[in-house]
Amino acid sequence: GLDVASNSVTDTWVGRVEEDGTLTLTAGPPLATPRYHVTATLVDGDIFAIGGLYQLVTTTVEQEVKDTVERAAFADGVLGDWETLDPLPAPSTHHGALALEDGIVLVGGGQGMSARPTVQRAPVADGLLGDWVELGDLPDAVASPAVTVVGDDLHVLGGARSLMSGETDAVLRGPIAADTAGPFEAEATLPSARAHSHQSPAWEEIGRAHV
Numbered sequence: 001g002l003d004v005a006s007n008s009v010t011d012t013w014v015g016r017v018e019e020d021g022t023l024t025l026t027a028g029p030p031l032a033t034p035r036y037h038v039t040a041t042l043v044d045g046d047i048f049a050i051g052g053l054y055q056l057v058t059t060t061v062e063q064e065v066k067d068t069v070e071r072a073a074f075a076d077g078v079l080g081d082w083e084t085l086d087p088l089p090a091p092s093t094h095h096g097a098l099a100l101e102d103g104i105v106l107v108g109g110g111q112g113m114s115a116r117p118t119v120q121r122a123p124v125a126d127g128l129l130g131d132w133v134e135l136g137d138l139p140d141a142v143a144s145p146a147v148t149v150v151g152d153d154l155h156v157l158g159g160a161r162s163l164m165s166g167e168t169d170a171v172l173r174g175p176i177a178a179d180t181a182g183p184f185e186a187e188a189t190l191p192s193a194r195a196h197s198h199q200s201p202a203w204e205e206i207g208r209a210h211v
Contacts, residue, residue, distance in 0.1 A: 001036050008034040008055045014079050028079040033068045037144070039097035041104050043124045047074045048104060049082070051092040065091040065111050071127060089132050094163050094196075096147035096156070101178045104129065107156055108142035110163050115141035119154070119181040135181035138172060146197040154181060160195035167193040 003009050010030035038052030049070045056062040067087035073080035095109025103123040110116050117138040123130040145159030154176040160166045174184030
């Protein structure tokens with residue numbers, strides 16, 4: 001995330017929902033690389049922190065899109081130390097991320113101001129990420145969407161047409177498997193355009209997607 005001076009930080013937090021419904025937050029081990037817009041995805045007991053944006057504010061603003069991938073074990077509500085893995089093929093920020101069939105899927109995002117339409121996946125085995133493979137493309141480029149899988153379909157909700165502007169109310173749906181994604185078609189639109197929801201919870205419950 002960012003601190004009060006808008007500098008990216010290495011802070012992590014672990015949340016616990018108590019029996020009375022309250023949320024308790026405990027500081028976790030710091031990331032090796034400070035960044036925000038990083039995604040965190042849990043697969044087989046490990047959390048993978050992927051990509052994001054480094055920012056340092058002094059008299060000017062220094063920014064760098066990161067290709068960094070870090071992994072930490074997560075069990076019984078305890079987060080382990082972060083370990084740096086092999087980097088992404090290209091730097092990425094503002095992507096959506098989710099776990100799928102013992103792998104991680106990244107949706108959209110970008111490196112410069114322009115967003116990407118790409119859906120890509122890497123398998124996870126023994127705590128390591130394999131090679132990233134492009135599964136298909138969305139009809140339009142998108143940054144910071146919410147993403148979830150319901151049944152055999154990937155749903156892409158909202159986002160923006162660039163990293164900083166062009167928020168959309170579009171909802172897309174398309175089939176997804178370990179080696180392919182799409183074609184995608186438009187569904188009913190969101191009540192209002194929204195973006196920067198790529199770290200929002202999205203889950204399936206009784207056949208419905210909630211964001």
